[in-house]
Amino acid sequence: MSANENGSVTMTGAQIVLQALADQGVEHIFGYPGGAVLPIYDELFQQERIKHILVRHEQGAVHAAEGYARSTGKVGVVLVTSGPGATNAVTGLTDALMDSIPVVCITGQVPTHLIGNDAFQECDTVGITRPCTKHNYLVKDVNQLAKVLHEAFYVARSGRPGPVVVDIPKDIQFMSGTYKGVSNSQHKSYVPPREGDQAAIDAAVEAMAKAKRPIFYTGGGVINAGPAASKSLRELVHMTGYPITSTLMGLGSYPASDKQWLGMLGMHGTFEANNAMHDCDVMICIGARFDDRITGRLDAFSPGSTKIHVDVDPSSINKNVHVDIPIVGDCAYVIDQMIAAWKARNPSIDKEAHARWWDQIETWRKRKCLHYRNKSDVIMPQYAVERLFALTRGKDTYITTEVGQHQMWAAQYFHFDEPNRWMTSGGLGTMGYGIPAAVGVQMAHPDSLVIDIAGEASVLMTMQEISTAVQYDLPVKIFILNNEYMGMVRQWQELLHGGRYSHSYSEALPDFVKLAEAYHAVGIRAEKPAELDDAIREMIETPKPVIFDCVVDKTANCFPMIPSGEAHNNMLMGDDLTDEDIENAISEEGKVMV
Amino acid sequence: MGQPGSAYSLEKPEQKLETHTMSVLVDNEPGVLARVIGLFSGRGYNIESLTVSETEHEAHLSRITIVTTGTPMVIEQIKHQLDRLVPVHSVTDLTVCGETIERELALVKVAGVGEKRVEALRLAEAFRANAIDASLEHFVFEITGRQSKIEQFVALMQPLGLVEVCRTGVAAIGRGPERM
Numbered sequence: 016m017s018a019n020e021n022g023s024v025t026m027t028g029a030q031i032v033l034q035a036l037a038d039q040g041v042e043h044i045f046g047y048p049g050g051a052v053l054p055i056y057d058e059l060f061q062q063e064r065i066k067h068i069l070v071r072h073e074q075g076a077v078h079a080a081e082g083y084a085r086s087t088g089k090v091g092v093v094l095v096t097s098g099p100g101a102t103n104a105v106t107g108l109t110d111a112l113m114d115s116i117p118v119v120c121i122t123g124q125v126p127t128h129l130i131g132n133d134a135f136q137e138c139d140t141v142g143i144t145r146p147c148t149k150h151n152y153l154v155k156d157v158n159q160l161a162k163v164l165h166e167a168f169y170v171a172r173s174g175r176p177g178p179v180v181v182d183i184p185k186d187i188q189f190m191s192g193t194y195k196g197v198s199n200s201q202h203k204s205y206v207p208p209r210e211g212d213q214a215a216i217d218a219a220v221e222a223m224a225k226a227k228r229p230i231f232y233t234g235g236g237v238i239n240a241g242p243a244a245s246k247s248l249r250e251l252v253h254m255t256g257y258p259i260t261s262t263l264m265g266l267g268s269y270p271a272s273d274k275q276w277l278g279m280l281g282m283h284g285t286f287e288a289n290n291a292m293h294d295c296d297v298m299i300c301i302g303a304r305f306d307d308r309i310t311g312r313l314d315a316f317s318p319g320s321t322k323i324h325v326d327v328d329p330s331s332i333n334k335n336v337h338v339d340i341p342i343v344g345d346c347a348y349v350i351d352q353m354i355a356a357w358k359a360r361n362p363s364i365d366k367e368a369h370a371r372w373w374d375q376i377e378t379w380r381k382r383k384c385l386h387y388r389n390k391s392d393v394i395m396p397q398y399a400v401e402r403l404f405a406l407t408r409g410k411d412t413y414i415t416t417e418v419g420q421h422q423m424w425a426a427q428y429f430h431f432d433e434p435n436r437w438m439t440s441g442g443l444g445t446m447g448y449g450i451p452a453a454v455g456v457q458m459a460h461p462d463s464l465v466i467d468i469a470g471e472a473s474v475l476m477t478m479q480e481i482s483t484a485v486q487y488d489l490p491v492k493i494f495i496l497n498n499e500y501m502g503m504v505r506q507w508q509e510l511l512h513g514g515r516y517s518h519s520y521s522e523a524l525p526d527f528v529k530l531a532e533a534y535h536a537v538g539i540r541a542e543k544p545a546e547l548d549d550a551i552r553e554m555i556e557t558p559k560p561v562i563f564d565c566v567v568d569k570t571a572n573c574f575p576m577i578p579s580g581e582a583h584n585n586m587l588m589g590d591d592l593t594d595e596d597i598e599n600a601i602s603e604e605g606k607v608m609v
Numbered sequence: 610m611g612q613p614g615s616a617y618s619l620e621k622p623e624q625k626l627e628t629h630t631m632s633v634l635v636d637n638e639p640g641v642l643a644r645v646i647g648l649f650s651g652r653g654y655n656i657e658s659l660t661v662s663e664t665e666h667e668a669h670l671s672r673i674t675i676v677t678t679g680t681p682m683v684i685e686q687i688k689h690q691l692d693r694l695v696p697v698h699s700v701t702d703l704t705v706c707g708e709t710i711e712r713e714l715a716l717v718k719v720a721g722v723g724e725k726r727v728e729a730l731r732l733a734e735a736f737r738a739n740a741i742d743a744s745l746e747h748f749v750f751e752i753t754g755r756q757s758k759i760e761q762f763v764a765l766m767q768p769l770g771l772v773e774v775c776r777t778g779v780a781a782i783g784r785g786p787e788r789m
Binding site: 204328 | 636639651686690692696
């Protein structure tokens with residue numbers, strides 16, 4: 016079935032799907048069979064090039080593909096059936112859209128003559144997924160199928176990456192048509208930018224050279240641009256000697272162990288990063304999008320700074336915050352252009368001013384914003400993450416998370432020195448992301464240590480994917496910070512709603528150790544700080560999937576925090592709050608916000 | 610304390626609204642109009658008028674003309690958001706690209722007898738509207754022009770027995786020999 020010299024050969028639609036995936040270099044796909052994709056599953060059965068991972072829910076398939084994509088830089092591939100298969104995938108697709116993750120999702124559809132007839136397991140897949148994909152296709156001509164599939168991969172990975180759906184009716188899968196190989200010709204309408212405008216880059220470098228209180232603010236775009244972009248970023252940051260902070264999505268593009276690193280910024284960012292953002296005179300934003308978790312109160316966001324913004328997506332520029340020097344381009348190219356322009360200019364920077372700036376930053380650092388009161392009788396969640404970090408040093412580790420307090424503690428206390436090591440749901444904030452994402456990461460990196468830092472509430476949303484991990488011998492570690500509450504909801508209810516904990520306490524939780532055993536995985540529990548280290552070591556050394564029930568302090572809050580409606584220089588710190596402070600933390604106006 | 614300024618703030622700072630006419634060249638494929646309209650509804654942008662038709666048959670290209678209002682920041686967003694749709698070839702903000710000709714066609718049905726009927730016909734002549742259907746009790750006028758002219762004509766017909774109006778929405782093109 017290989018393509019002949021002119022690259023075209025006749026085969027069935029289902030064979031075309033498999034051939035196109037193989038030609039795109041796909042090795043793994045995550046999926047769940049059903050009536051409308053049976054011809055494709057039949058072809059899968061008869062070949063060995065592509066390995067299929069059977070998930071337990073289609074949402075899990077997309078998250079697994081996201082984890083796979085984020086940890087490898089490749090496009091993640093999903094195969095699901097029509098109707099409920101497609102609608103179950105919608106959360107994952109939206110997650111991938113918000114976080115710019117390249118995913119191609121193939122959905123089965125009822126035969127073309129039944130479309131619009133309310134057929135069994137029919138839904139308007141392209142209609143439903145239009146706003147939650149970068150692009151989508153309904154293939155009604157088998158001769159267009161190969162072209163559409165190759166285009167789907169091109170669109171998913173090019174420019175600002177994202178999810179693409181290809182909806183294939185069942186009769187098209189059976190029909191014979193012409194297969195065409197990957198084309199090198201330029202797409203007729205979608206050609207994302209690469210290099211940035213040189214004049215804008217020169218203007219940016221000029222502003223950077225004149226800066227007295229500069230800061231780099233980087234995001235997931237640097238990671239999406241590939242490992243070379245992270246390498247170039249390090250060179251640029253070292254070359255200038257300027258401080259750097261990053262969004263949740265950008266962690267790892269710059270090493271957290273470096274002295275120029277200020278930690279994450281934003282709502283639960285560090286005191287030093289947020290204050291430096293507020294007081295800077297030149298902000299160099301690379302591959303981040305001024306999200307509301309980052310900016311806090313918009314009219315008080317970094318007042319008076321000259322803002323440089325590098326983004327491959329022009330619609331990210333000037334969306335929330337007015338930017339002085341916009342540069343539309345791929346980080347991988349633009350950072351190198353900035354390095355070249357900086358070298359060519361060989362600027363004499365204001366060393367005295369920078370020394371003063373670093374002194375100021377040191378005074379903020381001395382505030383030790385991540386300090387927390389540890390306890391000897393109960394495990395503090397921050398302590399658990401710190402120990403997990405310490406005990407995994409020197410190991411080839413990948414971290415995924417769910418969404419909530421544990422996610423923020425993971426971002427604050429687990430430090431990343433390399434890109435593609437940190438998989439979290441940033442934009443959509445999808446509880447249940449972590450286990451399936453860990454499955455995807457482990458599939459791509461079978462010998463690595465893959466840990467989902469989880470909360471007991473999030474993890475129950477996609478717990479069934481443990482079954483997938485067991486089936487494929489994927490030794491993922493689900494490290495649950497179990498406080499029996501939806502912790503972030505509880506924290507907001509404490510801050511905003513007078514401590515009325517409306518439905519944020521899970522009164523009936525499973526015994527996670529027994530649950531693990533029921534799935535034929537391994538369950539481990541730690542309840543006291545003294546037993547934590549040994550239990551973590553045991554988890555790491557267990558060559559099977561592990562659910563680790565880490566019983567933590569029930570009412571710990573995640574600090575520091577920019578209360579909603581406040582500016583970066585008005586943070587709540589954890590170690591010196593009184594009950595009254597908490598009561599008055601958020602203004603009446605702030606309470607209407609999310 | 611002043612107004613909270615987070616993205617979730619209920620009140621946005623007062624900014625002047627502008628009306629812009631955009632010309633969007635798209636592949637004429639199923640769903641492309643839904644993508645454009647979905648973008649406007651999903652992101653809360655306004656559509657004042659929208660027209661679409663295939664204009665280049667061999668290349669299967671359609672031209673969508675959209676009249677929209679928003680703050681300068683929103684107008685810029687609309688342009689970029691449209692531009693990143695995969696089947697969109699180009700987005701031109703005609704309002705900022707030199708001089709533009711805008712025209713709209715309307716069909717206006719007026720019923721009446723006697724003096725009112727004569728007056729309606731007299732005004733139609735003054736507006737260069739054609740009577741394309743008539744009986745002893747009614748006219749259907751066809752009128753072409755800028756939106757303001759059509760608004761004015763319809764307003765004048767109101768007391769003279771206006772029955773109903775159908776409008777095409779704005780078609781627009783730049784002046785001069787250049788392509789957009």
